[in-house]
Amino acid sequence: MSFFDNDLLLYIVIIVIFLGFFLWNKRQTKKNRQEQKDRNFRKRYHEKKKRRNR
Template sequence: MNFFDKDLLLYLVIIVVFLAFFLWNRIQTTKNREQKKNRNFRNRYHEKRKNRRK
């Protein structure tokens, strides 16, 4: 019996794909959250500048 039979390789590939997707999704979520925070900060900053000029 071979240690790396077809079933074991299939399970390992599935696990690796899920882990890769999970890590990629976490990185993308973190980037999107940071961009949203920065965008909100810029909007508030510009609104304050606009209101000061009046």
């Protein structure tokens, strides 16, 4: 029996797919959180600017 039999390759592929999805999802979540933070900052900035101009 060889070291890389079909079951082992299947398990390795499943683990690689899982890790790839996990890392991709982490990056997407971080990007979305940063965009939300930027939107909130711009919104507060514009509200303060409106109040000063009155």
